Amino acid sequence: MAGIQLRLQREVFAPHGDQLLSMVQCSSEKKGKRRDIFICLLNETQQASQFRISITELKAHPERPTDLPKKKRSWSIKDLVGIDAKHQGSVDQSEKGDSEGAHNHFELEFEKPYSWVAINGDELKKFLSTLINSCFRHAAIYPHLRLANLPPDLAHLSNVGVDGLALEGTPRSSSREAWPIRDRDEEDGSEYQAISDKEATDLMALMAKCEHAVTNADIFVEDLTLQLSALDDSNISSILQSEEKVKSLMTMLEKALNHTDSIESRLNQYDEYLEHIRDSMDKMEGKTVSIETVNANNKKLLQSVESIVKQLDLPYRYQHVLREAEFNQSSKLRESIQAAKALKKVLLADIDPKLKKMKAVEDQIKNCSKIRDKFSKAVQTHLTNLFVHYGNDKENLDSGHGQLKLARRKHIHKELMKYSELVHWMKDMDPKGFTDLQSSYRQNLCKLYDKDIKKFFDLASYRISGGKQPSIVAGSSTDLSGKKSGKPSGSLIGTDADSIHSDMSLSERERFDDVMETALIEVEDICMDEQYFSINFFRMEQIDKANPDPKKDKKVMAEAREMMAEIFPSLESEMLQFIAFYEKGDNFFTLHALVRLGKHVLSTQDTGSFLAISLGSVLVQIKRNFDNFMKLQLASIKEARVPRRQKCAILSFVINFEGFVNTTEGIFKGSERRSDLEKWYIILVQEMCFVIARISRDHAKTPAEVIKMENYHHLHALLSQMKIAALDSLKKEIKQKYVDAQGAYVTQYFGRPLEKLNVFFEGIQQRVAAGVKESEISYQLAFSKQELRKVISAYPGKEVKKGLDSLYKKVERHLCEEEGLVQVVWRAMQEEFIRQYKHVEDMIQRCYPGAQITLDFTINEVLEYFSDIARSH
Structure with a gap:
């Protein structure tokens, strides 16, 4: 607190x-x-x-x-x-x-x-x-x-x-x-004050002299009064004795007073003299101040006049240069720039508004304004003629024998930069004329760059086609409905044919990829050159990298973007037409364009620039085409069909998926757009699993478990080979589907070769569950030792081997040779048979101990049966 x-x-x-x-x-x-x-x-x-x-x-x-x-x-x-x-x-x-x-x-x-x-x-x-x-x-x-x-x-x-x-x-x-x-x-208003030590001592001495000072205060007071009266009488007597001395003192005082009066009279006289002198000095000082004021005002007036004359003075030689402006010679151009700067200084002079009402000032400003208007028209006319001339520049692109390059117009920029100071002067002195200049420059340079870009992409198409006349790569194909779709034949995963690995398509894709990269680099170069020139030539505010001002930078970028959009109006459309031409023949060109554009858009430093926005717009359209292409792949998988009268092996979309992935992985290798591709990988694989299950249910010729087992096995092997992290969870899921399908097939077609034995012991298990002890089962009439031997006699070793051989042939008919799953399934059936055999042997030992009842064949013999059958086929 x-x-x-x-x-x-x-x-x-x-x-x-x-x-x-x-x-x-x-x-x-x-x-x-x-x-x-x-x-x-x-x-x-x-x-x-x-x-x-x-x-x-x-x-x-x-x-x-x-x-x-x-x-x-x-x-x-x-x-x-x-x-x-x-x-x-x-x-x-x-x-x-x-x-x-x-x-x-x-x-x-x-x-x-x-x-x-x-x-x-x-x-x-x-x-x-x-x-x-x-x-x-x-x-x-x-x-x-x-x-x-x-x-x-x-x-x-x-x-x-x-x-x-x-x-x-x-x-x-x-x-x-x-x-x-x-x-x-x-x-x-009075205050109590304590007595001093000396006063206290004197008081105590006085009281000590009087015996009744303490016992009788009244008597003590009377004694003090008598003593005080005696002292007063003594004082009066002393005064009367000194009367003569007092009279002498009074006489001396009177003389002193007279002398004082005399001195005072003389001092008054001196005061009058001094007052007169002071009045005279005041009058003289007033006259001096008045003269100094006039001089100061004259100096200020002279300074103001000199300042106005200096600010509004435009030398005659400058006036002559501005009226008879010439720009073709370097010396004349420099003189014009100097004269223009002098004129600008006059017209922008900081003069008091009241002084501007002076007739001489008004006349000088009017004269300078007329000179400005005439000079501004001359500058505008000269520069407009230059813009028209440079807009018809005849410098051509490479004819095809050299490198693929866009014509660089730096020579135009270099020539025009000579006039940059005049353009800056126009921006301050004649805003309307400056705006007209900008418009003229955009219109003429627009025609020049339009021709350059169109020729560049024509030459690019010529390069992609290998020096031949450009044409659609593979032609149009027929879609699943039988209509012409404009899509390349065999490029869909769900179709039977596969031209993904076509040598011709691959070579053209590689050339397209190289040309696309070159085109983007060239476009970036000319756009950045033109943007830098436009900002400097038309004096747009520069962006300060060290101390950026967001509002100012945004305004500058918007102005530059507007100008660039008018100079390159066809850039975006030409690029889209170029890519669309190849997309008609093969949609894999879309993937190449997506990767290249994505790389350049992400690497653009000025995200708000014309180039970044234009490439971003093209990228959005290419991404939309990419998604449409993937949707077509998805639709081809959904609509996949297999002839019911033929044996169904590995489905076409499962086979084609490998070539599709190899192609896309080659295109997207190291690209930051992989996430777009991996998202579609997941969608396509999920749909393939769904369609495999659907076809397995609908196909009458091949068992459903075989279709699922073979296709899941092939798909799992493919995913394991590709090693795509985004598909790891689906790979595990497909592996489990394959195992489940194999188990279902073995269960369904292997069944129980020792059927009667299995039924016999199932009955025993029911009795045991009802409360009969296993050691007493042999006393049951239906499960006696004689009944067991009778059932066992129905399965001699030769008959069992014969039945297994027949089962092997059925498995061979069901499974295709390409996947090599016959031996895998046969091994699974062998394991299932041995499991059943061991179960029967175990039940015999538990329910008929000491009866010395065994099957007609051993486990080793069973293994020989399976091995012999596999080798014989």
Whole structure:
């Protein structure tokens, strides 16, 4: 609290000459935010060093607690009507202790009551005590102050009065007992002073001489009176004896007074002389000041005239150059630029508007304005003719024997930069003429660049076709509905044919990729050259790389982008037409364009430039074509069909997917657009799994489990070979589908070669489940040892081998040779047979122990059966 009180005194009150007498910190809560309030008792400085006691309320900002609180309202202490401490125990309960019923709520009443809640009770008591004492010191002003509900330790203040002030509810007789009131001497202005040590010693010596000084004060006083009278008589006698000396002294004083009068008379005479001299000097000084003022005004006038003449002076040789402007010779051009700068300086001179109303100034400005208009027209005419001339520039592109390049127009830029200062002058002096110049430049250079770009892409097509007349790569093909689709034959995954690896298509794609990269580099170069030239030639504000200003940079870029868009209006359309031409023959060209454009768009430094926006627009269209191409691939998979009368092996889209992935991976290798491709990989593989399951259900010639098993196996092998991280989860899922299909096939077609034995022991297991012990099964008539031997005799080794051989031939008919799954399935069937064999042997040992009943063949013989059958086929 002391810290904030000291800070408020130093930073808030001291600058105004106010003194902080006391302070109490309060708090309030509004809308869930706590706010500190400070009630301060001030001694304010008024006029003529007078003071006024006031009560001031300060409030702190809830969101900036470190800021100083601000003054909200203030009251003079003379307006204070009452003080209510809101102490619930009241004064008459003070003997119960300070803690009982005490709280920090208090109220001050002025024109209306104001209430606060103090944070600290001790601070509140100190504040109230100081406030009440301040009120009592001004008792003559406040005769009706009401005090109520003071805390117990301030209760005595309720009974205090000052002279005529009687507090509410307090008898006058008790007022001086509780409050130290000034006595009469203090009211009269006298103050008590303690005697010195010497005076005290003399008084004690005097009292020691009188025996009754202590015992009888009256007698002591009478003795002192007699002694004082004696001393007065002595003093009077001494005065009378020195009368002669006094008369002598008075005579000397009279002579001194006469001499003083004489000196004063002479001094008055001197004053008159000095006054006359002073008046004369004042008159002379006034004349000097008047002359100096005139001289100063003349100097200022001369300086103003010289300044105007200097600012508006345009030498005659400059006027002649501007009126007879010539720009073809370098020397004449330099003279014109110098003269134009001088004219600009005159027309933009900073002259007081009042001085511009002078006739000479008006005439000079009019004359310079006429010269400006004539010179501006000459500059505009000359530059417009140059723009027309350069717009018809005959420099051609490479004929085809050299490198593929766009014609660089730096020679035009170099020639035009000679006139850049004149163009900048036009921008300041003739904005309309400057705008016309810009429009003329855009129109003429637009024609030039249109021809360049069209020739460039024609030559690019010639290069892609290998020096032949450009044509669609593979021609149009027939879609799944039998109509001409304009799509390349065999380029869809779901079709039977596959020309993805066509040597001709591959070579043209590679040439297209190289030409596309070259075209983008060339386009970037000419666009950046032209943008840099336009910004400098037409004095667009330069972008400050060190201290960029977003608003300024945005404005500059927008102006440059608008100009570039008018100079290269056909760039975007020519590029799209070039790409679309090859897309008609083979949509894989779209993938090449997507990769190349994506790379260049991401590498563009000025994202808001014309080049970045134009390439971005082309990229958006190419991305849309890419998605359409992938949708066609997806549709070809969805619509894939297999002739029902033929054996179904590996489906065409599963076979074609490998070539498709190899091609796309080669195109997108190292590209930042791989995410677009991998998204479609996932969609295509998911759809292939769905279509494999659908075809397996619909095909009548080949078992469903065989179709799923072979195609899932082929697809899983392909994904494992490609090692595409985005397809890892699908690869695991396809592997599980393959295992499930293989298990289902083995279960369905291998079945149970020992069927009767399996049925026999299933019956035994049912009896055991019903409560019959395994050791007692042989006593059951249906499951006796004789019945078991009878069932076993139905499966001699030769018959079992014969049945397995027949099963192997069926597996060979179902499975295709390309996948090599016959041996895999045969091994799975062998494992299933051995599992069944072991189950039967185990049941015999458990239910017929010691009966020496065995099957007609052993496990080793079973293994030989399977091995012999596999080798024989």
